[in-house]
Amino acid sequence: MHELAIAMGIVEAATEEGQRRGVRVSAVHLRLGALSGVVKDALVSAYQVACGDSPLAGSRLIVEDVPVVILCPKCKDDKTLISLQSFTCPDCGTPTMNIVRGKELEVFALEVEDEEVPR
Amino acid sequence: MREPRLVEVRRNVLKQNDVIARALREQFQAAGVFVVSLVSSPGSGKTALLEKILTQLQPQYRVAALVGDLATENDAIRLARSKAPVRQITTGTLCHLEAAMVQRALQGWELNQLDYLFIENVGNLVCPSSYDLGEGLRLVLMSVTEGEDKPLKYPTIFNSSDVAVITKNELAAAVEFDWEAARQRIESVRPGMQIFRLSAKTGEGMQGFQDFLAQRLAEHRALAHP
Numbered sequence: 001m002h003e004l005a006i007a008m009g010i011v012e013a014a015t016e017e018g019q020r021r022g023v024r025v026s027a028v029h030l031r032l033g034a035l036s037g038v039v040k041d042a043l044v045s046a047y048q049v050a051c052g053d054s055p056l057a058g059s060r061l062i063v064e065d066v067p068v069v070i071l072c073p074k075c076k077d078d079k080t081l082i083s084l085q086s087f088t089c090p091d092c093g094t095p096t097m098n099i100v101r102g103k104e105l106e107v108f109a110l111e112v113e114d115e116e117v118p119r
Numbered sequence: 120m121r122e123p124r125l126v127e128v129r130r131n132v133l134k135q136n137d138v139i140a141r142a143l144r145e146q147f148q149a150a151g152v153f154v155v156s157l158v159s160s161p162g163s164g165k166t167a168l169l170e171k172i173l174t175q176l177q178p179q180y181r182v183a184a185l186v187g188d189l190a191t192e193n194d195a196i197r198l199a200r201s202k203a204p205v206r207q208i209t210t211g212t213l214c215h216l217e218a219a220m221v222q223r224a225l226q227g228w229e230l231n232q233l234d235y236l237f238i239e240n241v242g243n244l245v246c247p248s249s250y251d252l253g254e255g256l257r258l259v260l261m262s263v264t265e266g267e268d269k270p271l272k273y274p275t276i277f278n279s280s281d282v283a284v285i286t287k288n289e290l291a292a293a294v295e296f297d298w299e300a301a302r303q304r305i306e307s308v309r310p311g312m313q314i315f316r317l318s319a320k321t322g323e324g325m326q327g328f329q330d331f332l333a334q335r336l337a338e339h340r341a342l343a344h345p
Contacts, residue, residue, distance in 0.1 A: 002214055002246035009132045017128045026123055030132075037249035037275045084274040086307050095310030105249070107130045113123050 003042040006105070007050035007061075013107050015055055027060040027111035033104035034068050034084060068102030136250055139218035143225075143253025148343050150230035153336040154238065156252055158276060159260035160269070161242030164286040164319060166194045168260065169237055171319040173201035175329055180234040180336075185224050187216040187241045194239065204228075215246035218253055234336060244273040255339055262287040263296035267304060274308040282313045284328070289318040 010028060018025040028047075032040060040063055047061040068081040072089035078100055079089050088095045131137065147154050157165045169184060176182050183204040186194045195207035208216060208224050221238060230236070238254060240247045259280035261269045264287055270277045277283065283305050291298070298316070305312050315331070317324030 002249065005213070006132060006249070009135075013128075013130045013132060017126075017130065021126065023126075029125075035275055035278055037245065037279070039245075084278075084308065085271045087278075087310050088307075095306070097310055105132045107128055107132060109125050109127050111123050111125055 003038060004046040004050060006038055007043055007046035010047065010061070010107060011050045011054055011056050014059075014110055017107075017110060018055065018112060021112065023110075023112035023114055025056055025059050025110050025112055027062055028056070028107055029062045029064065029109040029111070031066050031104040031106045031108050032063050033066045033102040034081075035099070035102040036105040038105060040065070064108075066101055066104045069100040070096050071098040071100050072096060073098065133249065136218045139222055140251035140253040143218060143222060144255075146230065147236070147253060147255065148339075150233070151340055151343055152230045152233040152236050153256070153332075153339045154236045154252075154254045155256045155258060155332070156238040156240060156254040157258050157260060158240045158244070158247045158280060159242060159262075159286075160244045160265065163242070163260045163262045163265065165239050165242070165260055166197055167319040168284065168286060168317075169239055170198055170201050171322070171325060172329065172332070173198065173203040173237070175325060176235060176332070177201070177203060181232060182235045182237070183228065183233055184237040184239065185221060186239040187220070189214075189241060210241055214241055214243045215250055216240050216252060217250050221252050235332065244269070244276045248276040248279040256335060257281050258284050260284045260286050261301070263291045264294050267297050267301040270301075270304040270308045277305060277308045277312070280309075280312075282315065282331075283309075285314065285316040287318060287320070288316050288323055289321045 014025050014028045044061055051057045069078050070081055072079050072094055073096055074092050074094040075089060082090050159165050173182050184198055185206050185208055187208045187210055188194050189210055192207045195205050198205045206224050208220050238252060257280040259277055305314055315328050317328055
């Protein structure tokens, strides 16, 4: 269970980015690779805890799952892996470890609102 | 009226760890020390293998070890019997080692006085896979008593490791370990993965494993000083 540590990293990164822009963050968009070693459901639960009373309290974590994509040496093309249990090209069956995508653990966007300026 | 809008940021959540791991890797390369980390579930025999290999390597090589554990220092005490310098990293409740912990634990050690540094991760087949420690080689251990399907249950840790080591081979017959099934499953989650099969208790397979480490050390140094 390292999801809480990861969630705290996400909150820290998003808080920093929000403060730098002078905006309030209402949602964090995360790309989560199937090979990241992080469990999505556990991460989403941990996120609420990690927000605590930080500036991100009440914000949402929106997770985009990134499947593993391999470069098949035979088809010479990117292919999406069907199962983590079998690192073979789904079309021709060639085994490969040429991983193109699937290890992502990346905050890629924030939904933000401008802070209200007191008149 | 406040309008929500989307801004692109693109930040790797583990960037801090990756930056430290990269710095460590450069430091290890410059010092000429070959760093081997070990991951496995609890009780797979990481400490037993380490005790054996530290003892076996010592007449010829300068070796040291860092050992991660949740609460106790028992592993460090066991490894100290090999007479190699050993430091314990107690992680508290944390289920894995991070690059910063390795960096802190190495303070004061003269890495250029070492040939091998071993890092024993916390016994866990999930969390360590996310964290690069700057190692040159990651071993994933699996004991014959755990059965053959660990690779299918934990593909990510096998995927993030370089070499698999089947341990406690002296018990293989007693637990009817199906070597061919294990081999196929490892191959399925990580095509081309090299596998060692050994017993730290009887010494079976240990010489081959040591020869492999010696070869990797030589390659590591050739790369550093071509």
